[in-house]
Amino acid sequence: MSPPANTPVRDRLRIAIQKSGRLAEPARALLASCGLSWRESRDRLFCYGESLPIDLLLVRDDDIPGLIADGVCDLGIVGRNVLLEQDGGRSGNGRPSVYREWRALGFGGCRLALAVPDSWDWQGPEQLAGKRIATSYPALLSRWLEEQGIAADVVLLSGSVEIAPRLGQAEAICDLVSSGATLTANQLKPVMTLLESEAVLAGPSTEFDPVRGELADLLLRRLDGALRIRHSKLLMFQAPRSLLPSLLPLLPDAEAPTVMRLDDGDDLALQALCHGAVTWQRLEELKRAGARGLMVLPVEGMLA
Ligand SMILES: Nc1ncnc2c1ncn2[C@@H]1O[C@H](COP(=O)(O)OP(=O)(O)OP(=O)(O)O)[C@@H](O)[C@H]1O
Ligand SMILES: O=P(O)(O)OC[C@H]1O[C@H](OP(=O)(O)OP(=O)(O)O)[C@H](O)[C@@H]1O
Numbered sequence: 001m002s003p004p005a006n007t008p009v010r011d012r013l014r015i016a017i018q019k020s021g022r023l024a025e026p027a028r029a030l031l032a033s034c035g036l037s038w039r040e041s042r043d044r045l046f047c048y049g050e051s052l053p054i055d056l057l058l059v060r061d062d063d064i065p066g067l068i069a070d071g072v073c074d075l076g077i078v079g080r081n082v083l084l085e086q087d088g089g090r091s092g093n094g095r096p097s098v099y100r101e102w103r104a105l106g107f108g109g110c111r112l113a114l115a116v117p118d119s120w121d122w123q124g125p126e127q128l129a130g131k132r133i134a135t136s137y138p139a140l141l142s143r144w145l146e147e148q149g150i151a152a153d154v155v156l157l158s159g160s161v162e163i164a165p166r167l168g169q170a171e172a173i174c175d176l177v178s179s180g181a182t183l184t185a186n187q188l189k190p191v192m193t194l195l196e197s198e199a200v201l202a203g204p205s206t207e208f209d210p211v212r213g214e215l216a217d218l219l220l221r222r223l224d225g226a227l228r229i230r231h232s233k234l235l236m237f238q239a240p241r242s243l244l245p246s247l248l249p250l251l252p253d254a255e256a257p258t259v260m261r262l263d264d265g266d267d268l269a270l271q272a273l274c275h276g277a278v279t280w281q282r283l284e285e286l287k288r289a290g291a292r293g294l295m296v297l298p299v300e301g302m303l304a
Protein backbone atom coordinates (compact mmCIF):
# COMPACT_ATOMS: atom_id res chain seq x y z
CA MET A 1 0.00 0.00 0.00
CA SER A 2 1.55 3.34 -0.92
CA PRO A 3 0.44 5.68 1.87
CA PRO A 4 -1.46 8.85 0.90
CA ALA A 5 0.88 11.56 -0.41
CA ASN A 6 0.81 13.52 2.82
CA THR A 7 1.71 10.55 5.04
CA PRO A 8 5.44 10.20 5.61
CA VAL A 9 6.70 6.72 4.78
CA ARG A 10 7.54 5.54 8.28
CA ASP A 11 9.98 2.78 9.01
CA ARG A 12 7.80 1.80 11.95
CA LEU A 13 4.44 0.08 12.16
CA ARG A 14 1.67 1.77 14.13
CA ILE A 15 -1.18 -0.25 15.64
CA ALA A 16 -4.27 1.40 17.14
CA ILE A 17 -5.78 -0.42 20.13
CA GLN A 18 -8.53 0.49 22.58
CA LYS A 19 -7.22 2.71 25.42
CA SER A 20 -9.64 1.35 28.02
CA GLY A 21 -12.59 -1.00 27.72
CA ARG A 22 -13.37 -4.63 26.97
CA LEU A 23 -10.68 -5.10 24.33
CA ALA A 24 -7.87 -3.01 25.88
CA GLU A 25 -6.16 -5.56 28.12
CA PRO A 26 -6.63 -8.67 25.93
CA ALA A 27 -5.23 -6.74 22.96
CA ARG A 28 -2.10 -5.73 24.90
CA ALA A 29 -1.70 -9.26 26.26
CA LEU A 30 -1.94 -10.76 22.76
CA LEU A 31 0.65 -8.33 21.35
CA ALA A 32 2.92 -9.01 24.35
CA SER A 33 2.60 -12.76 23.65
CA CYS A 34 4.00 -11.95 20.19
CA GLY A 35 7.15 -10.62 21.86
CA LEU A 36 6.24 -6.93 21.60
CA SER A 37 7.30 -4.67 24.46
CA TRP A 38 6.90 -0.90 24.67
CA ARG A 39 7.26 2.10 26.97
CA GLU A 40 4.23 4.30 27.53
CA SER A 41 4.23 8.04 26.80
CA ARG A 42 3.49 10.42 29.67
CA ASP A 43 0.00 11.15 28.36
CA ARG A 44 -0.61 7.40 28.09
CA LEU A 45 -1.85 7.77 24.51
CA PHE A 46 1.20 6.33 22.78
CA CYS A 47 3.36 3.23 23.43
CA TYR A 48 6.79 3.37 21.80
CA GLY A 49 7.87 -0.08 20.64
CA GLU A 50 11.14 -1.22 22.23
CA SER A 51 11.58 -4.86 21.16
CA LEU A 52 10.40 -4.11 17.60
CA PRO A 53 9.71 -0.89 15.63
CA ILE A 54 5.98 -1.41 16.27
CA ASP A 55 4.21 1.38 18.19
CA LEU A 56 0.76 1.45 19.76
CA LEU A 57 -1.75 4.29 19.66
CA LEU A 58 -4.30 4.08 22.51
CA VAL A 59 -7.68 5.38 21.36
CA ARG A 60 -11.45 4.86 21.57
CA ASP A 61 -12.40 1.73 19.66
CA ASP A 62 -14.82 3.69 17.46
CA ASP A 63 -11.94 5.78 16.09
CA ILE A 64 -9.83 2.81 14.95
CA PRO A 65 -11.34 2.15 11.49
CA GLY A 66 -11.02 5.85 10.56
CA LEU A 67 -7.39 5.99 11.73
CA ILE A 68 -6.61 3.08 9.39
CA ALA A 69 -8.62 4.57 6.52
CA ASP A 70 -6.75 7.87 6.88
CA GLY A 71 -3.36 6.14 7.02
CA VAL A 72 -2.67 7.53 10.51
CA CYS A 73 -2.35 3.95 11.77
CA ASP A 74 -1.33 0.89 9.80
CA LEU A 75 -3.30 -1.70 11.76
CA GLY A 76 -5.88 -1.78 14.52
CA ILE A 77 -7.50 -4.19 16.98
CA VAL A 78 -11.23 -3.52 17.06
CA GLY A 79 -14.55 -5.36 17.23
CA ARG A 80 -15.85 -6.70 13.90
CA ASN A 81 -19.12 -4.90 14.73
CA VAL A 82 -17.40 -1.48 14.75
CA LEU A 83 -15.34 -2.26 11.65
CA LEU A 84 -18.32 -3.40 9.57
CA GLU A 85 -20.62 -0.64 10.88
CA GLN A 86 -18.18 2.01 9.71
CA ASP A 87 -17.41 0.11 6.52
CA GLY A 88 -21.17 -0.05 5.95
CA GLY A 89 -21.20 3.71 6.22
CA ARG A 90 -18.56 3.80 3.46
CA SER A 91 -19.37 0.92 1.13
CA GLY A 92 -23.07 1.70 1.61
CA ASN A 93 -22.32 4.89 -0.31
CA GLY A 94 -20.77 2.87 -3.12
CA ARG A 95 -17.24 3.73 -1.95
CA PRO A 96 -14.84 0.70 -1.83
CA SER A 97 -13.69 -0.62 1.57
CA VAL A 98 -10.37 0.96 2.55
CA TYR A 99 -9.78 -1.54 5.36
CA ARG A 100 -10.45 -5.22 5.95
CA GLU A 101 -10.27 -7.92 8.63
CA TRP A 102 -6.78 -9.47 8.57
CA ARG A 103 -7.21 -11.91 11.49
CA ALA A 104 -9.99 -12.93 13.92
CA LEU A 105 -8.45 -12.79 17.41
CA GLY A 106 -10.65 -15.04 19.52
CA PHE A 107 -11.62 -12.62 22.28
CA GLY A 108 -14.32 -9.94 22.75
CA GLY A 109 -16.94 -12.31 21.36
CA CYS A 110 -20.50 -11.00 21.11
CA ARG A 111 -23.32 -10.79 18.57
CA LEU A 112 -25.35 -7.98 17.07
CA ALA A 113 -28.92 -9.15 17.67
CA LEU A 114 -32.42 -7.94 17.05
CA ALA A 115 -34.51 -8.07 20.26
CA VAL A 116 -38.22 -7.54 20.91
CA PRO A 117 -40.31 -7.31 24.12
CA ASP A 118 -40.88 -10.65 25.86
CA SER A 119 -44.62 -10.18 25.26
CA TRP A 120 -44.21 -10.38 21.47
CA ASP A 121 -45.28 -13.62 19.83
CA TRP A 122 -42.34 -13.58 17.40
CA GLN A 123 -43.27 -15.05 14.01
CA GLY A 124 -40.53 -13.56 11.85
CA PRO A 125 -38.84 -10.37 10.56
CA GLU A 126 -41.98 -9.32 8.65
CA GLN A 127 -43.45 -8.26 12.02
CA LEU A 128 -40.97 -5.37 12.01
CA ALA A 129 -42.61 -3.63 9.03
CA GLY A 130 -43.54 -0.07 9.96
CA LYS A 131 -41.99 -0.42 13.42
CA ARG A 132 -39.23 1.69 15.02
CA ILE A 133 -35.98 -0.13 15.87
CA ALA A 134 -33.44 1.55 18.21
CA THR A 135 -29.77 0.85 17.59
CA SER A 136 -26.19 2.15 17.78
CA TYR A 137 -25.46 0.28 14.51
CA PRO A 138 -27.67 2.02 11.88
CA ALA A 139 -25.62 0.98 8.84
CA LEU A 140 -25.63 -2.72 9.75
CA LEU A 141 -29.33 -2.66 10.70
CA SER A 142 -30.37 -0.73 7.56
CA ARG A 143 -28.45 -3.15 5.34
CA TRP A 144 -30.11 -6.13 7.06
CA LEU A 145 -33.60 -4.59 6.72
CA GLU A 146 -32.93 -3.95 3.03
CA GLU A 147 -31.81 -7.58 2.54
CA GLN A 148 -35.00 -8.74 4.31
CA GLY A 149 -37.12 -6.36 2.20
CA ILE A 150 -38.56 -4.77 5.33
CA ALA A 151 -39.45 -1.06 5.67
CA ALA A 152 -38.89 -0.06 9.31
CA ASP A 153 -37.64 3.12 11.02
CA VAL A 154 -34.07 3.07 12.42
CA VAL A 155 -33.81 5.14 15.63
CA LEU A 156 -30.16 6.06 16.32
CA LEU A 157 -29.08 5.96 20.00
CA SER A 158 -25.44 6.14 21.15
CA GLY A 159 -25.96 3.90 24.23
CA SER A 160 -28.46 2.35 26.68
CA VAL A 161 -30.42 1.16 23.67
CA GLU A 162 -32.20 -1.45 25.75
CA ILE A 163 -34.49 1.05 27.50
CA ALA A 164 -35.82 2.58 24.24
CA PRO A 165 -38.95 0.35 24.11
CA ARG A 166 -39.84 1.20 27.73
CA LEU A 167 -39.42 4.91 26.99
CA GLY A 168 -41.67 4.61 23.95
CA GLN A 169 -38.81 5.54 21.59
CA ALA A 170 -38.97 2.26 19.66
CA GLU A 171 -40.81 -1.07 19.46
CA ALA A 172 -37.67 -3.19 19.04
CA ILE A 173 -33.88 -2.85 19.38
CA CYS A 174 -30.73 -4.02 17.59
CA ASP A 175 -27.81 -4.17 20.04
CA LEU A 176 -24.74 -6.14 21.09
CA VAL A 177 -25.40 -9.20 23.22
CA SER A 178 -22.93 -11.40 25.07
CA SER A 179 -24.42 -12.87 28.28
CA GLY A 180 -27.97 -11.71 27.48
CA ALA A 181 -28.33 -10.25 30.99
CA THR A 182 -29.14 -6.74 29.75
CA LEU A 183 -31.96 -7.99 27.52
CA THR A 184 -33.42 -10.12 30.30
CA ALA A 185 -33.23 -7.23 32.75
CA ASN A 186 -35.24 -5.11 30.31
CA GLN A 187 -37.88 -7.75 29.47
CA LEU A 188 -36.49 -8.17 25.96
CA LYS A 189 -35.69 -11.37 24.03
CA PRO A 190 -33.22 -11.84 21.14
CA VAL A 191 -34.98 -13.11 17.98
CA MET A 192 -32.45 -12.69 15.16
CA THR A 193 -28.64 -12.49 15.02
CA LEU A 194 -27.39 -10.01 12.42
CA LEU A 195 -23.65 -10.49 13.06
CA GLU A 196 -21.32 -12.73 15.09
CA SER A 197 -18.54 -10.44 16.31
CA GLU A 198 -15.16 -10.71 18.03
CA ALA A 199 -12.00 -8.62 18.20
CA VAL A 200 -10.19 -8.60 14.87
CA LEU A 201 -6.87 -7.29 13.53
CA ALA A 202 -7.91 -4.77 10.87
CA GLY A 203 -5.63 -3.39 8.19
CA PRO A 204 -5.68 -1.62 4.85
CA SER A 205 -7.30 -3.41 1.94
CA THR A 206 -4.17 -2.65 -0.14
CA GLU A 207 -0.48 -3.50 0.31
CA PHE A 208 1.96 -1.67 2.58
CA ASP A 209 5.22 -0.19 1.37
CA PRO A 210 8.08 -2.77 1.59
CA VAL A 211 9.43 -1.59 4.96
CA ARG A 212 6.14 -1.73 6.81
CA GLY A 213 5.05 -4.75 4.77
CA GLU A 214 8.01 -6.70 6.13
CA LEU A 215 7.17 -5.67 9.69
CA ALA A 216 3.51 -6.57 9.17
CA ASP A 217 4.49 -10.01 7.83
CA LEU A 218 6.70 -10.61 10.88
CA LEU A 219 3.88 -9.59 13.19
CA LEU A 220 1.38 -11.82 11.37
CA ARG A 221 3.71 -14.84 11.58
CA ARG A 222 4.05 -14.35 15.35
CA LEU A 223 0.34 -13.63 15.72
CA ASP A 224 -0.61 -16.81 13.85
CA GLY A 225 1.71 -18.76 16.15
CA ALA A 226 0.28 -17.13 19.26
CA LEU A 227 -3.32 -17.68 18.10
CA ARG A 228 -2.62 -21.30 17.17
CA ILE A 229 -1.25 -22.23 20.59
CA ARG A 230 -3.32 -20.01 22.85
CA HIS A 231 -5.21 -23.08 24.16
CA SER A 232 -2.53 -25.65 23.36
CA LYS A 233 -0.70 -27.85 25.84
CA LEU A 234 2.36 -30.07 25.63
CA LEU A 235 1.42 -33.55 26.91
CA MET A 236 4.26 -35.84 28.05
CA PHE A 237 4.02 -39.49 29.21
CA GLN A 238 5.63 -42.92 29.01
CA ALA A 239 4.01 -46.10 27.69
CA PRO A 240 4.88 -49.53 26.26
CA ARG A 241 5.34 -49.44 22.47
CA SER A 242 2.62 -52.09 22.12
CA LEU A 243 -0.02 -49.71 23.55
CA LEU A 244 0.65 -46.81 21.14
CA PRO A 245 -2.12 -47.75 18.69
CA SER A 246 -4.72 -47.44 21.46
CA LEU A 247 -3.14 -44.34 23.06
CA LEU A 248 -2.54 -42.07 20.02
CA PRO A 249 -6.27 -41.70 19.14
CA LEU A 250 -6.86 -40.37 22.68
CA LEU A 251 -4.53 -37.38 22.18
CA PRO A 252 -6.83 -34.32 21.72
CA ASP A 253 -6.17 -32.72 18.31
CA ALA A 254 -2.48 -33.53 18.59
CA GLU A 255 0.31 -32.87 16.13
CA ALA A 256 2.48 -35.91 15.33
CA PRO A 257 4.04 -36.81 18.70
CA THR A 258 7.77 -36.95 19.36
CA VAL A 259 8.58 -40.54 20.39
CA MET A 260 11.77 -41.43 22.28
CA ARG A 261 12.92 -44.98 23.12
CA LEU A 262 13.77 -45.47 26.80
CA ASP A 263 16.93 -47.35 27.65
CA ASP A 264 15.25 -50.09 29.66
CA GLY A 265 13.00 -52.46 27.73
CA ASP A 266 10.11 -51.75 25.43
CA ASP A 267 8.88 -48.48 26.94
CA LEU A 268 8.69 -45.20 25.02
CA ALA A 269 8.52 -41.55 26.15
CA LEU A 270 6.15 -39.33 24.15
CA GLN A 271 5.69 -35.58 23.80
CA ALA A 272 2.57 -34.42 21.97
CA LEU A 273 1.50 -30.82 21.17
CA CYS A 274 -2.26 -30.94 21.77
CA HIS A 275 -4.51 -28.18 20.41
CA GLY A 276 -7.65 -29.74 21.86
CA ALA A 277 -8.63 -29.55 25.53
CA VAL A 278 -6.42 -31.77 27.72
CA THR A 279 -9.03 -32.41 30.40
CA TRP A 280 -8.64 -34.40 33.60
CA GLN A 281 -11.06 -36.95 32.12
CA ARG A 282 -8.82 -37.35 29.07
CA LEU A 283 -5.73 -37.81 31.27
CA GLU A 284 -7.56 -40.51 33.25
CA GLU A 285 -8.55 -42.25 29.99
CA LEU A 286 -4.90 -42.19 28.88
CA LYS A 287 -3.82 -43.63 32.24
CA ARG A 288 -6.40 -46.41 31.99
CA ALA A 289 -5.10 -47.13 28.47
CA GLY A 290 -1.59 -47.64 29.87
CA ALA A 291 0.10 -44.23 29.89
CA ARG A 292 2.34 -43.43 32.87
CA GLY A 293 3.90 -40.27 34.25
CA LEU A 294 1.38 -38.00 32.49
CA MET A 295 2.45 -34.34 32.56
CA VAL A 296 0.77 -31.29 30.94
CA LEU A 297 2.82 -28.16 30.17
CA PRO A 298 1.64 -24.75 28.84
CA VAL A 299 3.00 -23.63 25.45
CA GLU A 300 4.41 -20.10 25.39
CA GLY A 301 5.10 -19.72 21.69
CA MET A 302 5.34 -21.46 18.34
CA LEU A 303 6.65 -20.38 14.95
CA ALA A 304 5.38 -22.49 12.06
N1 LIG B 1 -21.44 -7.17 25.99
C1 LIG B 1 -20.75 -6.39 25.16
N2 LIG B 1 -21.16 -5.13 24.96
C2 LIG B 1 -20.45 -4.31 24.13
N3 LIG B 1 -19.34 -4.67 23.45
C3 LIG B 1 -18.93 -5.93 23.63
C4 LIG B 1 -19.60 -6.84 24.48
N4 LIG B 1 -18.95 -8.00 24.46
C5 LIG B 1 -17.92 -7.83 23.63
N5 LIG B 1 -17.88 -6.59 23.12
C6 LIG B 1 -16.90 -6.08 22.18
O1 LIG B 1 -16.10 -5.10 22.86
C7 LIG B 1 -15.97 -3.96 22.05
C8 LIG B 1 -15.66 -2.78 22.93
O2 LIG B 1 -16.69 -2.70 23.90
P1 LIG B 1 -16.62 -1.51 24.96
O3 LIG B 1 -17.86 -1.56 25.77
O4 LIG B 1 -15.28 -1.55 25.64
O5 LIG B 1 -16.63 -0.30 23.94
P2 LIG B 1 -16.93 1.21 24.21
O6 LIG B 1 -17.77 1.39 25.41
O7 LIG B 1 -17.43 1.70 22.90
O8 LIG B 1 -15.46 1.75 24.52
P3 LIG B 1 -14.79 3.09 23.98
O9 LIG B 1 -14.73 3.99 25.16
O10 LIG B 1 -13.41 2.61 23.55
O11 LIG B 1 -15.61 3.60 22.85
C9 LIG B 1 -17.29 -3.89 21.30
O12 LIG B 1 -17.21 -3.10 20.13
C10 LIG B 1 -17.52 -5.36 20.98
O13 LIG B 1 -16.81 -5.71 19.81
O1 LIG C 1 -25.46 -9.35 26.88
P1 LIG C 1 -24.78 -8.56 27.99
O2 LIG C 1 -23.65 -9.31 28.62
O3 LIG C 1 -25.77 -8.00 28.99
O4 LIG C 1 -24.07 -7.31 27.30
C1 LIG C 1 -24.77 -6.52 26.41
C2 LIG C 1 -24.73 -5.07 26.87
O5 LIG C 1 -23.37 -4.66 27.01
C3 LIG C 1 -23.16 -3.47 26.28
O6 LIG C 1 -23.45 -2.38 27.09
P2 LIG C 1 -22.35 -1.87 28.13
O7 LIG C 1 -22.53 -2.61 29.37
O8 LIG C 1 -20.99 -1.96 27.47
O9 LIG C 1 -22.77 -0.39 28.32
P3 LIG C 1 -22.92 0.65 27.09
O10 LIG C 1 -24.36 0.54 26.67
O11 LIG C 1 -22.55 1.96 27.69
O12 LIG C 1 -21.99 0.17 25.98
C4 LIG C 1 -24.18 -3.51 25.18
O13 LIG C 1 -24.48 -2.19 24.73
C5 LIG C 1 -25.37 -4.17 25.82
O14 LIG C 1 -26.18 -3.22 26.46
Ligand SMILES: [Mg+2]
Pocket residue numbers: 060061062
Ligand atom coordinates in the same frame (compact mmCIF):
# COMPACT_ATOMS: atom_id res chain seq x y z
MG1 LIG D 1 -16.79 2.68 21.66
